[in-house]
Amino acid sequence: MSILSRLIFLLIFIIAGYILYRRVSFLRRAILLGKESDRTDNPSERLKVMGLVAFGQKKMFKRIVPAILHLFLYIGFIIINLEILEFVIDGLSGQHRFFAPFTGTWYVVALNIFEFLAVGTLVASIIFLIRRNAIAIKRFTARELKGWPGLDANIILMAEITLMIAILVMNATDQALADKGFGYYTQIDGLFFSSLIKPLFIDMGAETLFIIERVAWWFHIIGILAFAVYVTYSKHLHIFLAFPNVYYSNLKPKGQMDNMEAVTNEVNMMLGLPANTPEGEAPAEIARFGAKDVNDLSWVNVLNAFSCTECGRCTDQCPANMTGKLLSPRKIMMDTRDRAEEVAISIDKGGPGLEDGKSLLGDYITKEEIFACTSCNACVEACPVNIDPLAIIIEMRRYIAMEESGTPQQWNAMFQNIETSFSPWKFSPSDRFNWADKLKAEETK
């Protein structure tokens, strides 16, 4: 390769790296709009869960067909990207297939593995496109996927198909050129998949082949970099964020809600009990009870939102959603992400940020959605990367109940019953033991 193309190669890498750096810092700022929350306890357990769930894909295997197809994309993504190392060395040094001369048979083995995974990825992507668009599986056709989210999914699948075709075409034309003894191309015997498509190119002239091979090479490397940048603007962020997301996920029993310390202090004061805060320290100023906007949520909630792949397993398992209610746990996550992004962009531009007159609850998520939840944890259980939509729903209910007193009338009646007769139903507290009367009567018989 000429000096010029080596410089262009370097330049493309620097530009992609810069864009990625900017975008990653932006995402960090967006996630940290959320409040502090300590999830650093028990690191060994966290590593174990990350190994099983994120790295090991454990929860994916509840559905075997998509799990296997996804596994091809996952392994393909990790393994094929090892090839980038050679691309970079070749691109910068101007050599061709840097590793080939001294890795011998291993080179052929490695390339065959790459080609096998490329074909696997290709087939999986095609099946995924069919599932999404032709079979139109229910969880891919929900209202929250209309427009950009649905398009985003298809763009990624198409991009993967083209990238994989580029690898195979590159290898096939490379070998067709080697057969002709053209330039620096050398024979690599035993490439299974690309040799199958080599006949397509064999009749072409060496010049044409050279152009095709170079185009495929450049397309592949630029494609991968473009893909890396694109991913950070898309739901496909999960390929990176799934790992920290699972690491910082909730390790406590799913039924356990977090205690609101601020409320505990007030309750203790009301009952004349000692406050939980250390002596002499004024209790922290409470901005708001519960969550109205993204900054009321914890950073883990927002990280959850950016890690969401919009697969819809949560919504598919949601009892409210499947019986026709508005609630969709996936939409809760997507709305949280979209709002965090909107606020972060606004702040970056010196705009009003959170004070733009909008809020997550109200402008994105409605009360009707929030009220329909049965807190059954089916969504949490279903998520392959341990996202917790219920945590966000509960925080919003807290805001509605404690800041707005906006809960449904029947709930208000239930609250009142608990306050006055210590039971959600209006019974006299003194009747609580009446169930025993029947037993006592039987005993005395």
Added chain:
Amino acid sequence: MAEMAASGESPEILFWVGCAGSFDDRYKAVTQAFVKILNKVGVSFAVLGPEETCTGDPARRAGNEFLFQMQAVSNIQVLNGYNIKKVVTACPHCFNTIKNEYPALGGHYEVIHHSTFLQQLINEGKVTMQGGGGFKGKKITFHDSCFLGRANNVYEAPREVIKALDVELVEMKRCRTKGLCCGAGGAQMYKEPEPGKKDINIERTEEALDTGASAIAVGCPFCLTMMTDGIKNKNRENDVQVYDIAEMIAKDQGL
């Protein structure tokens, strides 16, 4: 409990009856059945009676953290006052709240659900099957309560109790970790559902009926209500029964 404390006794377990167990006409039978079993086995137990109040679970799930904590703190004061160490309850919501959420407010107890307690009694040979109730060989399905199953990973105890009755336990399509909610959790019990095309308990009842079971076993007062309503809605109350597992054991024992 007050009587026991006055005479200086301390019970082995505190049976937390819960609001449904105290006031719901249908569910009072479950409380009575469980107490009959405890009496037969000779477990030393107590109940708080009028000193018991709502754990606060529905208030908390509906967002009213103040009300929840007020309830929790006063219950904890009572429980700690009696120096309670071990709590057994038939309600998965009470179970979850006292076990997982009271510790943060100073209430630390060993809390077990009655399914686990019954399983222990059976395993220890304290309850041996008598074949009453006519359950033997019958097709029975178990409906997982969300707050027992997914919330606390108790899936096997109720199933072991049912299997001890020598019945044919048939599973619904969605069971264990994938179990479908009855529709009452998260304080839904206390309000009408949001607009939709179907009620959740009907969806679940249809699934239970699909198994061909002659009885649906549950381990939760709300599930009991929701499934019973579902069965009535389908006009199947004459051939399909809904039982709490404690009732099944009590019937077997001829209690």
